[in-house]
Amino acid sequence: MRLKPAVASAGEATGQEMSKSNNVYKDAFNRCLRLLDESRSLPSEPELGTLLGVSRTTVRSILTRMEETGLIDWNKRNKTVLRAPKAEDFFPEEETDSLAEIIERSFMRRLLAGGAEAGMQINELELAREIGVGTTSVREFLIRFSRFGLIEKRRNSHWVLKGFTRAFALELTEIREMFELRSAAAFAALPQDSAVWADLDRLEAEHRKLASEIATRFNEFSELDERFHRLIHRASHNRFIVDFYDVIAMIFHYHYQWNKAEERQRNEVAIQEHLAYIAALKSRDPAKVDAACRKHLKSARQTLLTSIPEGRQAQPA
């Protein structure tokens, strides 16, 4: 007799005090559904686990539910697909987000929605209540978030908002330019047989494809942008440089979501700059690399700066 795993039924019953949401399971379930119509039979449990990036425990919960809802027939190693997944089979998207993601989104919305002036206090308890989560999760989020340089902790007391100001953008881009120029130089100096050149070729092809279909796919650029810059930063072989790209990626992610003005044109320009940058890297000429990198970073900085209102300035501490 196979017992129904606890994880599959969480949150379905009435008002128990929930300590942890099963979003990992729900997200993996949805992703597993998309795998279903491709192949008519499912691989082994450990294989599925690697594929979905979850443990076997979660895989078994997924299979249990798939069997219950008539999606598959499951008997030990035999997992035959019975029908294609329907829209109702999926869990709602909003239930697949982790708490950290929910808190981050909520926090960034407040931050960018205005009214978030520099110097303002951040109250853990209030934030937790407004978002509807426990204080521990909010605390952990704020600690993690603090490395982005937008908030600061007063010992034994509240957090202080430093504000998404022009000064912040300038400080951020200053470091970015230092790091990327160095990484690009290191990239160009990599031996010809390094695997990165193949990665670069692949990215170049993706850029050309996107450029040719820019009219309909311009919003796919930011994801490509991140992959391209991360590839370059990795050439530095320096964890602090690589990790710093998290800060840049976070800022640009929310910045792009917030400021859609002239998005298509901006991305079109950026793609061309990337292609020139890629060509310079392939030439392996340090001077050309430096010039192409500088040019692109300058326009990236300009894009970020124009989206920040002039008026807002950080208060002197």
Add this chain to the structure above:
Amino acid sequence: MRLKPAVASAGEATGQEMSKSNNVYKDAFNRCLRLLDESRSLPSEPELGTLLGVSRTTVRSILTRMEETGLIDWNKRNKTVLRAPKAEDFFPEEETDSLAEIIERSFMRRLLAGGAEAGMQINELELAREIGVGTTSVREFLIRFSRFGLIEKRRNSHWVLKGFTRAFALELTEIREMFELRSAAAFAALPQDSAVWADLDRLEAEHRKLASEIATRFNEFSELDERFHRLIHRASHNRFIVDFYDVIAMIFHYHYQWNKAEERQRNEVAIQEHLAYIAALKSRDPAKVDAACRKHLKSARQTLLTSIPEGRQAQPA
């Protein structure tokens, strides 16, 4: 009637479940004791609060205990000192540390004590049990500590130790050199009427004094070293550069504690390098500044590297 504040008596009664230690109170109490023998009368509560860096609530708890133990006579605004503090009046030093400090020390001891190989898993629950604290505090510590680049989180799973390796030291010093060269250049370019020049003069005097008494005070150098470099980094006016010094300071702090070999000679050399560096800054000649800064950073890197055994290397991920 004045009720005895709850904060003053915490931990004194028997086995209640303690949720928060009163180390802030105990530490401030000890510091307040040292203030006692200087003046014969204590300032107002708000003033004491600013002086000790704690709230009035804590100040009142301190005064309450001081009255109880016959140290002062307290009647509203009148706080007359009755006797000089004795050794027994002080709380034990180990009770004045915050949980975060306790966890950090304990964690760093393990890390540096050897047997902490790269790739090793870090178990929150185990760490918490061994140190004798709750899991929440350990989690928060690990999140805060992760920015030092020595550990990394596997989503929904354990932390992985990256190890205090030669690679780590090289990556750290690479960034340090980039940041400090830039900060030093910015420093030298500061207008003559900037307040930093006076700060620099004061630090120079302290260096000369320490140099002349090096035989007995060589162990006071690391504190001076940190203040000197932080002053320079602040000239960058970049929060990421300033914040990065936290990483350097942490590493050097524990490194110094661990590796006392030739401490006196190392510090003597460093003081001379600092004095040359200071002279270069005062000359405001960019080339001289660059040279002096490079020279000092090179020997600092060397010091750090020689203390890391050659054998230990990070595993390829």
Add this chain to the structure above:
DNA sequence: AAAATGTTTTTTCCCGATAAAAGACATTAC
């Protein structure tokens, strides 16, 4: 009335508990 003291409320820090998820061990199937 300004600044102190006295009192009450709110927030931070930290623990223990619990469900989700991972991981380890035992058993079965090929």
Add this chain to the structure above:
DNA sequence: GTAATGTCTTTTATCGGGAAAAAACATTTT
């Protein structure tokens, strides 16, 4: 005997609660 499945244990993620500490409010003193 290797690799899967079946079962049990441990760890992580999160919540609510409670004492410490801060902060806000009320009252007195100079």
